Amino acid sequence: DAMVIQNPRYQVTQFGKPVTLSCSQTLNHNVMYWYQQKSSQAPKLLFHYYDKDFNNEADTPDNFQSRRPNTSFCFLDIRSPGLGDAAMYLCATTKWDIGVAGYTFGSGTRLTVV
């Protein structure tokens, strides 16, 4: 089945040690998003790619970067994780060019910073 896959499901990293989260999709969607969701809060948009065009939200910290080497893959890099970056990170995809469409979310990666 076509889907959005996030790896790993759980990630533990040390304070200040760079970490990369990955997202892949088999839907051929041209837009990919990264959301951060802290405990008991709503998902917060960090940035998105429309094809190869990167769009950063104004309040996304510089500590967060993203790469999209091809249509299928998108990575979230946290350069120096702090304790406050512990959260669930959600990847989502959609396709804009053919009209309004539902977003497909992955199951998320839960990041723990120790």
Add this chain to the structure above:
Amino acid sequence: DAKTTQPTSMDCAEGRAANLPCNHSTISGNEYVYWYRQIHSQGPQYIIHGLKNNETNEMASLIITEDRKSSTLILPHATLRDTAVYYCILATRNTPLVFGKGTRLSVIA
């Protein structure tokens, strides 16, 4: 910022219809109303969306008022598996989804 207002929480008896309201008094003409839900520890799941007409699919019905300033998501026969946080979101064709606080629906046996 989220442009919708939803109750923080609601309860519904199993087997009964769950009616989740959403206010969006500042909705623009080209904004769609989306509904998503998030079951604990999972990614959000698309339910339904609409522009101005009522919509129905296998999961739910969406009722949008004529002035488009509010809407209601209806789960016709709620089950325990429908317990989740339900998000009402406004978005245009090519803008990202911005989540508000949502409504925590508890379906009670």
